[in-house]
Amino acid sequence: MLNSVFLLVLVLAALMAASFVFARRKAKATVVAAGEGAGLIFHSQPGYYGWLAGIVSGLAALMALVAGANLSLNPWMTLTLMMVVGLAGSYFAASRVSAEFRARTYVEFFIKTLLVTCSLIAVFTTVGIILSLVFESFRFFQEVSFLDFLTGLQWSPQTAMRSDQVGQSGAFGAIPVFTGTFLIMAIAIVVAAPIGLLIAIYLSEYAEKRTRKIVKPVIEILAGVPTVVYGFFALMTVGPAIRALAETMGFSVPTQSAITAGLVMGIMIIPFVSSLSDDVINAVPQSMRDGSYALGATKSETMTKVVFAGALPGIIGALLLAVSRAIGETMIVVLAAGRAANLTGNPFEAVTTVTVQIVALLTGDQEFDSAKTLAAFALGLMLFIITLVLNFIALIIVRRYRARYE
Amino acid sequence: MPENNSIHASEYALKRLNKRHMRERRFKMAGLGAIFVAVFALIWLMSSILGSGYKAFYTHSMTMDIELTESLLDPQKLREPDKLRKGNFRLIIQNSLYARFPDVTDRKARRELFDIVSSSGAPNLIRQMVYQNPDLVGQTLTIKVPTSDHVDQLLKGNIDRNVKEERRKVSDRQIAWVDELIASGEIKAGFNTCFFFCADSQDAELAGIMGAFIGSLMTLFITALIAIPIGIGAAIWLDEFAPRNKLVDFIEININNLAAVPSIIFGVLGLAIFINFFGMPRSAPIVGGLVLGLRALPTVIIATRATLMAVPQSIRDGALSVGASHIQAVFHHKLPQAGPGILTGSIIAMAQALGETAPLLMVGMVAYLTEIPDGVTDPATVLPVQIFIWAGNAERAWIEKTSAAIILLLLVLFLINGFAIWLRNKLEKRW
Structure with a gap:
């Protein structure tokens, strides 16, 4: 051929x-x-x-x-x-x-x-994405009601082999999957937001040119590492390290846990946050800084009270983009978060995420008319909508913010 | 500081000033701390992977005298390669091991003895040799065969000899034999060529990355074929020819959004459209390449637009003013100026595509394959997916392999990105 x-x-x-x-x-x-x-x-x-x-x-x-x-x-x-x-x-x-x-x-x-x-x-790519997701999700929602999907508290997509099997009926309540996703995302943002912001501030306001020239590319390396590598790092190094640390403090944590995945994901999006905030901070006019210095403010006061306040919308936009990135991230959570859908807010337990479930449901042999595989498309549609909305809001905020200073 | 009674030098004011300066210092330290945390994370990541991965680049093999007994392999003396291939080479290896250790007679002990060498690697090696050269039958050869991964791990120091025997992957007897073979120089460490030139295998000692590497090349080829020309075309249109209206605004927003859509969604698209709707083959680089091509498309468009926008309008205007058509002005004058930037952007987009995993899982490029793919429609896998597959094995030997594959992937990415940066510094014009 x-x-x-x-x-x-x-x-x-x-x-x-x-x-x-x-x-x-x-x-x-x-x-x-x-x-x-x-x-x-x-x-x-x-x-x-x-x-x-x-x-x-x-x-x-x-x-x-x-x-x-x-x-x-x-x-x-x-x-x-x-x-x-x-x-x-x-x-x-x-x-x-x-x-x-x-x-x-x-x-x-x-x-x-x-x-x-x-x-x-x-444009056709977007149309293709929407069509394929909507079409297959529609088939899914013919079998499972949309309300059950959005509000159900149990997720166990294995459909019954025999009709008399207990607990194998195939429950498609997406709440545990979404709580897991948001839990990991929240941990990642808690890690990445302060570190990324502080790096951006330090590099743009404090660091000498030479330091910036060395540190910036080093941080950029973190952005270039493929996500599967982070996943392996989380599974083999960070997970066991956290477990060992927890054991010395007297409680037990599984190797695959929300904290492991969230922590490593946070590391992954540090350069993303720092480079976006760098742009945003640099867009604040120098005159605002000069005005602050003229009043006798120190550098940190200028940064936190003037520049940061002025840059806030842009920073929020950057963080929203980071959130959307964290929600859509797949390989780290596939390797380090686990597959069982636990409805929990405890970061020291294994949780599952939307992307993990999509991978679990769509890899391997599958037939395309079971609710199990179609559920992946419904999750995909939700993921697509959430990230789309986040990106859209972020873009609007960032654009308005730029317009303010131009 | 001179004594005076102004409010700025009062005890209270000085205290406050001091506090503010303290806060200033703390803030600066926090910034430094953040950089330190990020750099520490990077160093931790790199060192943990280098530390467990470097050992996969060497391996242990055993030099054996192997008697290719004619009565066992070719009793009818036909020397037909296809029949010879079916011979019991396992037995041949076993016999030569028993001959080396004649006092091992117990069945269980003999099984353990055979476990020193790679149980499928060693017989297959000889099988291949005999298949290619049937005249070897009847001779005694001295060849190097791979040791089993347990022995390899023992010799690399990853198996603790002090652990109780039943909790160890190698028995006391095996340790004794291996030590003897090491002392006599029969087992030696050497460069692990198989890691580079073999396809995947169920046995850790025989698994290599060649299959995944070729798969990556094929996939990337398709990706480049899709993303680069289409991306450049779209960027030129948007930058130069697109009218300013709602529709074009929509296209631009759409492209920006597409760049931020999670990559796994592109995999779902590939599965639904290319595989289910168009009936393209699963697991094939052609589908993987298409999916990654669409994924990389917005990246290429955005990078190309940025470079095109940086070219001064005067270049285009100059061409237009001497009578060039709009197309001529763009293709003959503006595009060549933007060439280096576009090239760099495209290379970086390809490097990103090379590291993608999730969308390829969706289109089935995660199959276990022991053959190196021949074409873009053959089932194949790629380097990051191979890493993902290997990462699922918890044994020491596999962790080593996975880390080594990561080292290679990072090295390739580093070289590609480094090349792109070098190219940019060398060729880029600043206006």
């Missing part, structure tokens, strides 16, 4: 290149034949006639390919059809070469169309 695709691309490229060369030569020959100075009355440069022929032949050949596939012709027939139609297209384009023919306009129209298509693909 791969070879045939490769062959098709090769044929198409060869066809287009040949058309380009053919039409450009023809255009050049026409100019020469028209005599001295004729180049000036030609609407387009010879190259554009070539480009046009290449595009026309390529599009014609692609249409032939689609037709061939729909009529289920055999591959060689399709290939021949492509060649014939493509060459016809290129001959047609080349036959139009004349001083009045606006080849460049057509080529540029084609390029613009291509650029618009590129932008639309980003």
Whole structure:
């Protein structure tokens, strides 16, 4: 299959290149034949006639390919059809070469169309995400009521093998899953927000240029570490360390716990918070700082009472983005938080999150009509909506905030 | 300080000033402390992974005299590779071990003796040799075979010899034999080539990252093919040709939002659209690449737009003023100026894609595969997913492997990002 695709691309490229060369030569020959100075009355440069022929032949050949596939012709027939139609297209384009023919306009129209298509693909991706989530969630909510999903206190998506099995009825109450998600997110924010903010403040107000030049990239390294690495770190190093620490203090904590996942996730989003707050703090005009200093305030007073107050909306926006990041984070919680849905607010217990459940329900073999797999799409939809709303609010806040100082 | 009676020098005022200065110092210390915490976290992360991972780069192998007994492997003397392949090579290895330790006769002891070498690795190695060269049958070879992961772990000092025998993965007898073999130089440490050039395996001593590495390359190739051209095209349109209206505002907001959508959602999209709707193969790099391509698309668009915006308008205006068309002004003049920045942005986006795990779990690239994939439609896995799969094994040997794979992944990411930064410093123009 791969070879045939490769062959098709090769044929198409060869066809287009040949058309380009053919039409450009023809255009050049026409100019020469028209005599001295004729180049000036030609609407387009010879190259554009070539480009046009290449595009026309390529599009014609692609249409032939689609037709061939729909009529289920055999591959060689399709290939021949492509060649014939493509060459016809290129001959047609080349036959139009004349001083009045606006080849460049057509080529540029084609390029613009291509650029618009590129932008639309980003939109189609969103549409695709929404459609697939909504469609499958709709099927899920036909089996499980929406209210039960939103307000149910028990989550055990295993559907019964036998009808008389006890406790295996498949409960889809999402509250425990969401409490777990928010618990871990809260721990992560409690870790990342003060540390990230203080780093941003120190680097922008206190640090010398040299210190900043060293520390900033080092903090950035934390942002570049793949999340699966953080997950492994949480599982193998931080989890056992917390357990050992708890044991010396006389109580027991499982290796997989909300605190482990939250702590490591907090470390992960430190650079995110610090770089966003850095931008925000730097956007506060210097005149506000100068005014504060002029009144005799110290640096820390200026920072906490003037700059921080001025930057507050921006900082809240940055923190909302961090929250959305923490809620959507997957690998750390998959490895370090656990799979059992506990309805608890205790950070020293194992909890589960939306993303963990999506992974648990959608990896491995699955059939696409059981409530169990469809539940993953419902969770996905909730996740998408929550992060979307958070991002949206954050973007609006940040934009308004910027406008205030510009 | 000179004595005076002004209120600014009263005892109370000085005390207050002192307090304020104390607070100032505390605040500064808190900032330093925050940096210290972040740097400490980084060092802790790196050292814990380096500390457990470096040992996977070497391994122990045992040099054995192996008699390829004709009566066992090829009694009919046909020397047909396909028949030879089915021979009992386990027995061959066992025989040569028994010959090395003739006084071991007890059944249980003999089983323990065989456990010194890799139980599937050693026979398979010889099987492959005989398959490729049937004339070896009947000869006695001196070759190196991998030891079992327990022996390897024992020799790396990860198994405590002082623990009671029944709580240890290796028995006292095995320890004695291994010590003897070490003393005689039959077991030696060496560079772990298999870790680099083997595919995944159920046996820790035979598992390598080659399969995942090739899978990563293929996936990234598809990702680049999707994200870079489409991303650059979209950025050019938005920057230069898009009219200012509600629809375009919507597209821009949409792209910004897409960049912040959790990556696992893209995996769900891939599963629902590419696999279920279009019927593309599960676990294949083509689907993984498509998903990561869409994931990286907003990143590439945003990076490209930022560079395009940094190019001064005068360049475009100059081109327009001498009669270039809008397209010509952009493609012939503006785009080349932005080239280095776009390249850097694209490389960084690809580095991010290389570290993605969650969306690939959704499209099934998490399968256990012992073969190196041949094409983009073959089942494959990628480096981060391989790390995830290995991270599920709690045994010491696997932790070592996982850490080593992480070291390699981080190294690759470091090199890619470093290259991008170097490129930016070298080529970027400041206006």
